[in-house]
Amino acid sequence: MKNRIHNFNAGPAALPLPVLEEIQAELLDFKGSGMSIMEVSHRSKWFDDVINETVERINRLMGLGDDFQVLFMQGGASTQFALVPMNLLPEGQSADYVNTGTWSTKAIKEAQAMGKTVNVAASSEDRNFCYIPKDIPLDPNAAYVHITSNNTIKGTAYTDFPDAGNVPLIADMSSDILSRPIDASKFGLIYAGAQKNMGPAGVCVAIIRKDMLERVPASLPSMFKYTTFADKNSMYNTPPCFAIYTVGLVVKWIEETIGGLEKMEARNRKKADTLYSIFDSSDFYSGTADKDSRSLMNVTFRLPSEDLEKAFVAQALENGLGGLKGHRSVGGCRASIYNPTSQEGIEALVDFMKEFEKKNG
């Protein structure tokens, strides 16, 4: 595909080319139905197979077993910021939140705004969120501990998750879900907007441990209850069918083409190592995250001046390397290198970076 660029967007982000090609090939006639996947009923055998296979693959890839349910919801991770405390933080209890960046901060604010008791157990705001706090003092009576596993904007990620004992972890994994194997048993809920590592915008995956469902207050509106989605296989109402179908193709690609999450992690680690090694060998580029907190997914860095950063982003795009501008709230540069990004894309970026340094360093 000569017209395709290397896409380092933070989300919506690159999708695997074979996934796009499969969507394209069957767009007018899904599996002999004579209809597009967008035109089949969500109550049909066709869509039932799509959603069930997608659930099963996520379950297999993550090793979830029988204790979890995989739900497809709408409203993005931002809606989860409200749904989590509404559903899972009972009156009279408090929840621990770890603040590691923009998205954790928003999750905390939404919970507080609805009058919930939030304890910010640790924060890395003192150094502009460039690291992941260690040895976090957690409340053994907390309803849950909320973390952001990968900080899309700040370029940091947990290497090891906090040990919360019997308190369930709740993780916003929007920007690193399915990038590596994790021990799901520590988690009461994992949620992720699909638009980075697992599909297009328009569906949010929520993986909930079944015992957490007992906390859901009956009084909530139907569409705001995890139980509504759990009871109806995410089809109480019309689900975002096309987005779920695309997630299904992405997880099929991870399982069948990549070979599962261990292989996915190895590939992602090699990509990240290749890119980070440039910061360590050059004075021109400097990573913004502490070394021990570096994200495998969002590589954030600075150049010697803002003018050079501007030129870097613009010239990169001319060279077929898109989406390298840092988030507008922090500036600088960022290469988002989610699951679909190939080693070849990384090599192309590194070559360009070396060339740019030679000319401007």
Next chain:
Amino acid sequence: MKNRIHNFNAGPAALPLPVLEEIQAELLDFKGSGMSIMEVSHRSKWFDDVINETVERINRLMGLGDDFQVLFMQGGASTQFALVPMNLLPEGQSADYVNTGTWSTKAIKEAQAMGKTVNVAASSEDRNFCYIPKDIPLDPNAAYVHITSNNTIKGTAYTDFPDAGNVPLIADMSSDILSRPIDASKFGLIYAGAQKNMGPAGVCVAIIRKDMLERVPASLPSMFKYTTFADKNSMYNTPPCFAIYTVGLVVKWIEETIGGLEKMEARNRKKADTLYSIFDSSDFYSGTADKDSRSLMNVTFRLPSEDLEKAFVAQALENGLGGLKGHRSVGGCRASIYNPTSQEGIEALVDFMKEFEKKNG
């Protein structure tokens, strides 16, 4: 496209073939971006153009002028059942609801479940919702009057909307939005899951009169406030980009290929008349809706026995006519003939119906 069927699904439903073909053609490279529309950032010029053009077209088609904002939300019409009273029904006031079927009933239940004061101003439940109530006694002090403009399951629709004086109408138009011109000025809010008349599942269009935004309580979670969407051009968080893009292509088709809502209505009326005329001339098929309440979008009918209905639906599908089963809650048959359905599709259905009656009548 020889493999395509005539699709009479109730939603998700048929899309215009030229829309699907355009999606297919540019799926790997959207407008020379080198990315799929699913891969471009929602903060990019590419997506900005998509969402702005879509808003402008809806505005032009419906003649909304400056008084309204067109919002793209998630969670389907079912989420609106909760958001409407949360946002627009202040403490101490009550709202009038007209109950004309399954979806109105759900809207009422959601409002009541959150402790809001709901007055069911009229209902057609006495005759299994086969008609639209007339001369509805409305409360001049109500916060709003909620109606379901077209009843997807029962096959009924308003010919004229209730006269609520200065009280704003709020309409669930999920199954007839953009099917005909309406006088928007009577409405405080119009909402519609896109998956019937205007696009795929995964986006809900909410058209809100700007003065209604003043009612929104500041205390609601960000993602549950109409103001959040209004203030940020529906991009406070990542929107369902692909679904919005597809809605954009459907409204372009309505405007440029069909020629606007008057032409759309003429086409829809001809389709419905062709189909309903069979019930009036045959004893084999009987429409379930009162004549003066017939929907132009969902044509519900019965055959002399359930066995014949089963055979009808199965044989129709063998003949390339899909989705004719009535909703599981009511049985019988239903042909959903939304905007994309062609007169040719209707003729094919009518031919088959005549043939089937000849064999089985």
